[in-house]
Amino acid sequence: MTVFPQSGASFKILSWNLYRWEGASLEDVLTVIRAENPDIVVMQEAQEAVDELPEILGGYYDRIPLPGRPHGTACWSRLPFTRPPSFCRLPRGLLVKRTAQLIDFGSFSLANVHLSHGQLLNRRQLRSISTNMRHRAVIMGDFNLVGPVLLPGFLDVGPQEKTHRMLNHLPLRLDRCLVRGLARMEARALPRFGSDHRPICVTLRLGA
Numbered sequence: 589m590t591v592f593p594q595s596g597a598s599f600k601i602l603s604w605n606l607y608r609w610e611g612a613s614l615e616d617v618l619t620v621i622r623a624e625n626p627d628i629v630v631m632q633e634a635q636e637a638v639d640e641l642p643e644i645l646g647g648y649y650d651r652i653p654l655p656g657r658p659h660g661t662a663c664w665s666r667l668p669f670t671r672p673p674s675f676c677r678l679p680r681g682l683l684v685k686r687t688a689q690l691i692d693f694g695s696f697s698l699a700n701v702h703l704s705h706g707q708l709l710n711r712r713q714l715r716s717i718s719t720n721m722r723h724r725a726v727i728m729g730d731f732n733l734v735g736p737v738l739l740p741g742f743l744d745v746g747p748q749e750k751t752h753r754m755l756n757h758l759p760l761r762l763d764r765c766l767v768r769g770l771a772r773m774e775a776r777a778l779p780r781f782g783s784d785h786r787p788i789c790v791t792l793r794l795g796a
Contacts, residue, residue, distance in 0.1 A: 593667065593695050598773055598793040602626040603763060605702070605730040605752075605785035608633045608659050612782030614640060620778065621645065624789055627666050630689075630700035632730045634662035652689050654702075661689035661700045661729070670694045676720050678703070678713040688717045695794060696724035696770065705732045714739050714766075724769035724794060730785065731764045745772035751786040765790045 593599055602624055606612040614637045621629060631638060634651055641664045642649040650673040651662035663673060670692045678686040689700040699717045703710035710733050717727060718739060727742065737744050745767050750759035763785055765775070773791040780786045 593693065593794050595695075595794050598791055599627040599667070600624070600789060600791045601628045601630065601698070601726065601728060601765070602787055602789045603630045603632075603700075603728045603730075603765070604787035605632040605763065605783060606634050606638070606659075607783040607785065609635060611784065614638055616782035617641070618644065620787055621664075624778070624787075626789065628698065629664045630698070630728055631662040631664075632700070632702040633659045635659045638662055638664075650689070650691070652687060654687060655685040657684075660687070661702060663689060663691050663698075663700055665691070665693075667693055676717065678716055679709060680704075686713065688713075690717075690720060692722070696726060697722040699725070699727045699729075701727060701729035701731065703730065703732050707734060711738070718742065718768075721768075725767070726770065726792065727766040728764070728790070730762055732762055733764065734760060734762075737764065737766060739766060742766040742768045743772075745770075745775060745792075746790055747775040747777040747788050749777035749786070751777055751788060752784060763788045767792060769795045771795060 653660035675687040691698045746765035751763040770792045778787040
């Protein structure tokens with residue numbers, strides 16, 4: 589029987605921006621999951637095709653399209669959700685209405701994010717998200733953020749490698765993982781394939 593992670597337990601989370609219809613396929617996602625064996629996978633720009641994951645792998649799954657768009661955030665997990673995942677609306681930019689997918693695992697909460705490009709706006713969005721989470725919390729996904737995050741109470745524990753090339757030239761570390769009340773054991777950026785973003789993988793341990 590699967591139980592919620594307890595103090596001292598470790599688990600692995602994988603995050604990947606799939607790049608909508610031009611990017612990673614369902615088979616690409618399955619390849620990464622089978623190679624890395626994560627406990628939780630959060631995806632951004634995920635479309636309907638990945639809805640087949642629970643039929644193939646079992647586990648728990650939810651996908652929330654962005655308002656007015658066919659793609660959005662999705663989460664597959666071996667660990668059960670304590671309640672159906674929800675979303676919170678974020679301070680919006682000029683073009684895209686953003687939301688964050690919120691998943692509660694009992695002993696910690698997880699926000700799957702695809703933030704706006706504005707460097708002041710995406711930091712406001714992070715502050716908004718953090719108020720909706722448990723003390724033990726993970727914020728992970730595509731931050732579209734350059735430079736330090738500076739979110740009070742949270743540590744940036746994701747890999748330091750560049751994960752995206754803007755216009756295929758300028759390397760940027762856009763894919764991040766912030767934690768509060770958890771410790772990093774390992775963090776890696778995986779090789780790029782299928783998408784314009786590299787997947788990132790972080791192993792965390794729950795603090796006391």
